[in-house]
Amino acid sequence: xxxxxxxxxxxxxxxxxxxxxxxxxxxxxxxxxxxxxxxxxxxxxxxxxxxxxxxxxxxxxxxxxxxxxxxxxxxxxxxxxxxxxxxxxxxxxxxxxxxxxxxxxxxxxxxxxxxxxxxxxxxxxxxxxxxxxxxxxxxxxxxxxxxxxxxxxxxxxxxxxxxxxxxxxxxxxxxxxxxxxxxxxxxxxxxxxxxxxxxxxxxxxxxxxxxxxxxxxxxxxxxxxxxxxxxxxxxxxxxxxxxxxxxxxxxxxxxxxxxxxxxxxxxxxxxxxxxxxxxxxxxxxxxxxxxxxxxxxxxxxxxxxxxxxxxxxxxxxxxxxxxxxxxxxxxxxxxxx
Numbered sequence: 658x659x660x661x662x663x664x665x666x667x668x669x670x671x672x673x674x675x676x677x678x679x680x681x682x683x684x685x686x687x688x689x690x691x692x693x694x695x696x697x698x699x700x701x702x703x704x705x706x707x708x709x710x711x712x713x714x715x716x717x718x719x720x721x722x723x724x725x726x727x728x729x730x731x732x733x734x735x736x737x738x739x740x741x742x743x744x745x746x747x748x749x750x751x752x753x754x755x756x757x758x759x760x761x762x763x764x765x766x767x768x769x770x771x772x773x774x775x776x777x778x779x780x781x782x783x784x785x786x787x788x789x790x791x792x793x794x795x796x797x798x799x800x801x802x803x804x805x806x807x808x809x810x811x812x813x814x815x816x817x818x819x820x821x822x823x824x825x826x827x828x829x830x831x832x833x834x835x836x837x838x839x840x841x842x843x844x845x846x847x848x849x850x851x852x853x854x855x856x857x858x859x860x861x862x863x864x865x866x867x868x869x870x871x872x873x874x875x876x877x878x879x880x881x882x883x884x885x886x887x888x889x890x891x892x893x894x895x896x897x898x899x900x901x902x903x904x905x906x907x908x909x910x911x912x913x914x915x916x917x918x919x920x921x922x923x924x925x926x927x928x929x930x931x932x933x934x935x936x937x938x939x940x941x942x943x944x945x946x947x948x949x950x951x952x953x954x955x956x957x958x959x960x961x962x963x964x965x966x967x968x969x970x971x972x973x974x975x976x977x978x979x980x981x982x983x984x985x986x987x988x989x990x991x992x993x994x
Contacts, residue, residue, distance in 0.1 A: 696721070696780045697717075697721065699714055699717045699718055699721065699776050700714050700718075700769060700772045700773040700775075700776045701769075702769055702773070702967075702970045702971055702974075705806055705964075706765065706766075706768055706769040706772075707802075707803070707806065708738055708796060708799045708802060708803060711741060711768060711769075711772060711795055711796055712741060714772055714776075715728045715741055715743055715795075716728075718743075718772075718775065718776060718779060721779075722779040722780070724783075725745060725746055725747075725778075725779050725783065725786045726743065726744070726745055726775070726779050727743075727748075728741060728742060728743045728744065729742050729744075730742070731875050731878075732871040732872075732874070732875050733871065734800045734833065734834065734871055734872065735800055735817065735833065735834040735835055735871075736799075736800040736803065736811060736813075736814075736817065736834045737813075738799035738803070740794065740796070740797065740799065740871075740872065740875050741794065741795060742792065742793070742794055742875075742879070743775060743792075743793040743794075743795060744790060744791075744792060744793075745775050745778060745779060745786065745790065745791040745792075745793055746778075746785075746786035746787070746789050746790035746791055747786060747787055747788070747789075747790055748790050749790075750786075750787065750788050750789050750790040751788060752788055752789040752790070752886055752985055752988045753789075753790050753792065753883055753884055753885045753886055754789065754790070754791050754792070754885060754886060754887055754888070754889065754981070754984065754985060755791075755792050755794075755879060755880070755883070755885045755887070755888040755889070755945075755951070755953075756771055756791055756792070756793045756794070756888070756889045756890075756891070756981070757793070757794040757795075757797050757876065757888070757889075757890055757891070757941075758770065758771045758794070758795050758796065758797070758890075758891035758892075759796045759797055759798055759799075759802055759891075760797040760798055760839050760840050760890070760892070760941065761798065761801065761831040761838075761839075761840065761860075761892065761893075762798050762800070762801020762803075762804055762805040762830045762831055762832065762833070763801070763805040763828060763829055763830050763831055763893075763962055763963060764831075764892055764893040764894075764962065765796070765802040765805060765806065765963055766893060766958070766959065766963055766966075766967070766969065766970050766973070767891040767892065767893060767958055767973070768795045768796045768802070769970055770891065770958065770970060770973045770974055770977065771793055771795050771891055772795050773974055774974065774977065774978060774981060775791070775793055775795075777978060778791070778981065778982075782982065785982055785985060789985045791981065792879060792883060792885070794875070794876065794879070797839060797872055797875070797876065798832075798833050798839055798872050800833045800834035800872075801830055801831065801832055801833050801834070801839075804827060804830045804834065805827060805828060805829075805830045805963065806963075806964075807827075808821070808822075808827040809821040809822040809827075811834075812834065817834055820836070820857075821834065824836060824857070824858060824859050825859070826859040826860075827859075828962075828963070828964060829859055829860065829962075830859045830860070831859060831860035831861070832857075832858065832859055832860055832862065833870055833872055835857065835864075836856075836857025836858050836859070837857065837862055837863070837864040837869065838858075838860055838861050838862055838863065838864075839870055839872045839873055839941075840939075840940050840941055841853065841861065841862070841863035841864070841938065841939040841940065842863055842864045842867065842868065842869060842870050842872075842873045842939060843867065843868065843873060843877070843939045843940060843941055843943060843944035844867035844868055844939070844944065844948070845937045845939070845943045845944055845947050845948050846903075846936055846937025846938045846939045846940070846943050847866075847867040847939040848863055848939065849936050849937065849938050849939065850863065850938035850939060851938070863939050867939070876941060876944075877944070880944075880945060880949045880951060881949075885951045886951075886988045887912075887913075887916050887951060887952050887953045887984065887987075887988075888945050888951055888952075888953030888954075889916075889920070889953060889954065889956060889980070889981070889984065890941060890942065890953065890954070890955045890956065891955075891956050891958060892955055892956065892957045893957060893958050893959050893962055893963075894957055894959045894960055894961065894962055895929075895959075895960070896924075896925075896926045896927065896957065896958065896960065897926055897927055897928075897929045897956075897957040898917045898920055898921055898924075898926050898927070898928045898929065898954050898955065898956055898957070899917075899928075899930075899942070899954060899955040899957070900913040900914055900916065900917035900928070900930070900942075900952075900953070900954040900955070901913070901930050901931065901932065901934065902937060902940075902942050902943045902946035902947055903934045903936050903937050903943070904936065904937060904947060905946045905947050909946050909947075909950070909952055912952035913946060913952040913953060913954055914928075915952075915987065916952055916953055916954050916984055916987065917954040919980070919983050919984050919987060920954055920956060920980045920983075920984065922983065923976075923977065923979050923980035923983050924956070924976040924977055924980055925976060926956065926957070926958075926976070942955055956977070956980075958973045958977070959972075959973060
């Protein structure tokens, strides 16, 4: 959990960082270089990117880049998947950034995006990774992804097959295998979302209690165990960036806005702020910002949800690639201390 600084200290940092936002946007342009000479191409955008492919790619990345890539598997979901946590960089680095993707099952194109970005950084950004560690959860909701890709056949258990089959709406499936929307299951603002379902569903049902789902607790544990400078959460769709967590402090608002502006300068995605939201709704962003003191933003990639629009992913990659480096540059002062 990030240690919250005093208001004056935070505001001084924000003033200094505003200058850096302009600087990094000029220095790092979105001209894509290939992987380091002689390095293999591990992560591919071809075909359906499944949970099993992700695990194989994580193993390959850690084998080829053992100095900067390691991974662990946490918990066990209802369908028997373990949640992959990839460490990119020096685990003891002064800069710590949390990245996660596919908290909603149907948004699975962002999983190969962050995996390919991890591959690029492992091959080309060794200096950055000596002072920065990215903790990456490429597929927060592997059950939901599997259901969105394979329907009720994602489950081997007959009871889960019947349950998932009864709900249906496979291609629109955002929830986990229990029919709980993980991005409604966090404690702060639990049950207050305006768009919600009264019971287990393919989307928008918050669950029987806060943090009832293992996918939720994995992210909560990572926030508790680490002192993250910020987070970047990858979703689909809209080519938008959100950063506002209702009821967050002015300092948290300003820091998150700065991170969003940096991602905007890297990607060209539009920043969207709805100040009419007056209360949290159980989302990860609410929990990270308000309860844990970790600023950040949500990046909504693309214009078309899977299974259509697979050719979008290469475009996601070219637009987002340098955003991690640019965001890390905002915390350069911490790396030099």
